[in-house]
Amino acid sequence: MRNISVKRSAIATLYISVLLLASGPLATQALAHGKDGHHGDDPQAQIEQAAANHAEPNTSNDEPGHVDAGAAVHGEEHAEKHSSTPHLYNLISGWIAPYVPAAVADNLTAFIDPIYSLTVIGFLCFFFVTLSRKLSHRDPSRSQAAAEILIGGLYNMFLAIIGPTARRYTPFLGTLFIFILFNNLMGILPLGHAATSNFSTTTFALGVMTFFYVQGIALKENGILGYLHHMAGSPKTGMDWGFSILLFPLHLIGELIKPVSLALRLFGNIFGEDTLVATMVILGYLISKGLGGIFLPEGSAVFGFLPGVPLQLPFYFLGLLSSTIQALVFTLLATVYIALWLPHGDHDHDHDHDHGQDQQEAHGH
Amino acid sequence: MDGNTLGLALPIGLGLAAIGSGIGLGKAVEGGMNAMGRQPEAIGQIQTAMIIGCAFIEALTIYSLVATLILMGNL
Numbered sequence: 001m002r003n004i005s006v007k008r009s010a011i012a013t014l015y016i017s018v019l020l021l022a023s024g025p026l027a028t029q030a031l032a033h034g035k036d037g038h039h040g041d042d043p044q045a046q047i048e049q050a051a052a053n054h055a056e057p058n059t060s061n062d063e064p065g066h067v068d069a070g071a072a073v074h075g076e077e078h079a080e081k082h083s084s085t086p087h088l089y090n091l092i093s094g095w096i097a098p099y100v101p102a103a104v105a106d107n108l109t110a111f112i113d114p115i116y117s118l119t120v121i122g123f124l125c126f127f128f129v130t131l132s133r134k135l136s137h138r139d140p141s142r143s144q145a146a147a148e149i150l151i152g153g154l155y156n157m158f159l160a161i162i163g164p165t166a167r168r169y170t171p172f173l174g175t176l177f178i179f180i181l182f183n184n185l186m187g188i189l190p191l192g193h194a195a196t197s198n199f200s201t202t203t204f205a206l207g208v209m210t211f212f213y214v215q216g217i218a219l220k221e222n223g224i225l226g227y228l229h230h231m232a233g234s235p236k237t238g239m240d241w242g243f244s245i246l247l248f249p250l251h252l253i254g255e256l257i258k259p260v261s262l263a264l265r266l267f268g269n270i271f272g273e274d275t276l277v278a279t280m281v282i283l284g285y286l287i288s289k290g291l292g293g294i295f296l297p298e299g300s301a302v303f304g305f306l307p308g309v310p311l312q313l314p315f316y317f318l319g320l321l322s323s324t325i326q327a328l329v330f331t332l333l334a335t336v337y338i339a340l341w342l343p344h345g346d347h348d349h350d351h352d353h354d355h356g357q358d359q360q361e362a363h364g365h
Numbered sequence: 366m367d368g369n370t371l372g373l374a375l376p377i378g379l380g381l382a383a384i385g386s387g388i389g390l391g392k393a394v395e396g397g398m399n400a401m402g403r404q405p406e407a408i409g410q411i412q413t414a415m416i417i418g419c420a421f422i423e424a425l426t427i428y429s430l431v432a433t434l435i436l437m438g439n440l
Contacts, residue, residue: 160410199431261424268427271434329420336417 086278090116090193113202117195120182150178154331161332162339169338172213176206177331180266184323187274188316197274199267206266207259210334215255218341230341231255258337262330269326273319277312284308372440375433382429389422 089095092112097105108115131143140148154174158166180196187194195202219227229235231251232244285308292306397415401408 157413160413264431265420265424265427268430269423272427272430325416329416332413332417333420 086282087274088278088281089191091191092193095191112193113195113198116186116193117179117183117202120179120186120195124178124182157332158335161335162342165342169217169335173331173335173338176210176334177327180206180330181324181327184270184327185320187270188277188319188323194270194274196266197271199263199271203263203267204259206330207261207263210262210337211255211259214258214334214337214341217338221341221343226343262333266326266330269322273315273322277315277319280312280315281308284311287311371436375436375440379426379429379433382426386422386426389425390419393418393422 090112092108092115097108100108127143128147131141131147134141135144151170151174154177155166155170158170158173162169183196183202184194186192187197196206218230222230231248233240233247233251235241235244285306287309288306292300292302296302393415397411400411404411
């Protein structure tokens with residue numbers, strides 16, 4: 001038994017290292033600077049433009065062949081999609097879009113986030129549905145054990161924050177965690193793309209979903225009057241009621257800003273991480289090109305096939321770490337927002353409440 | 366704004382935000398580590414609270430990063 005697992009983990013490690021090492025040249029061959037404007041273009045020219053633009057950002061405004069200018073001419077409908085930050089080609093923008101008709105390619109690039117997140121959803125649904133068809137008490141399979149560890153760990157975490165009623169909210173919060181985690185990890189996968197690195201299509205939607213879920217729970221658990229009372233800062237004495245006029249708009253803004261803050265945090269982290277990896281790929285490409293310029297004869301055909309130095313390798317591990325932490329943070333904050341609205345949950349200025357027995361457990365954070 | 370001024374201002378602003386965030390994160394993690402050292406049995410709860418606090422602190426830098434990324438188009 002032990003031998004098998006050792007063998008398997010050795011194979012998995014080998015596979016992952018080959019994947020990571022291969023992703024350097026793979027990504028360098030398919031490096032984009034902007035999602036648009038590469039139909040029928042030579043990818044190598046794109047790389048060189050991107051590299052030149054990256055190397056001399058101060059002078060790039062004066063160059064007539066600057067990528068930004070070309071993209072601006074190419075199409076205004078992509079103007080909001082376009083940014084001057086470097087990012088890598090993914091499966092769709094690098095390997096499918098250049099070879100299909102322009103109309104199809106435009107649609108594919110425009111819907112790239114839904115496509116990738118639907119892929120993740122499909123994979124997760126397939127995995128968990130097939131898993132749940134053959135659950136077993138006596139002889140749990142490996143995947144069942146893994147899923148139980150994951151979901152049990154999540155449940156225990158919510159239990160520590162929300163208290164005994166956590167079971168009611170575990171399906172939504174756990175799904176949130178798993179979905180965000182796998183979407184983040186898609187950005188690390190070569191030829192993958194993190195749907196969570198886009199604010200308007202994915203993370204803001206997640207934030208708004210969490211907002212409505214939390215408000216729904218708040219209304220259901222407190223009732224309309226209790227909700228308004230809570231929003232006014234739970235006043236008890238006359239002075240509290242006076243202050244509640246000031247507190248109400250503050251709480252209102254605080255509630256409305258929560259989804260935006262959640263979404264911005266996730267988007268900023270994942271987008272920054274992807275940009276970091278892409279920047280390192282460009283740097284590795286520049287280094288290998290410089291070395292090639294020293295050791296190869298002028299105008300050699302090998303130049304087009306030089307693999308970049310895999311400088312991005314350490315940042316993939318950083319990406320693994322930050323993907324997990326950001327998924328955890330999003331979920332934990334959603335959990336805390338729910339816990340703050342629950343009637344007997346702990347609240348910063350709620351300490352003169354009667355201390356129920358769940359107060360002790362809900363004091364997790 | 367002039368591209369050159371913006372090109373100077375954006376990294377400096379982001380760096381300033383990162384300084385404040387770094388100090389805050391350092392203090393938060395210091396407190397968390399002290400608490401964990403004193404009460405190893407409560408590590409799980411302390412860690413959860415620490416990560417949430419760190420997320421709030423880190424968000425300030427992220428806002429700055431987002432502003433930088435938005436304004437980078439004007440560079």
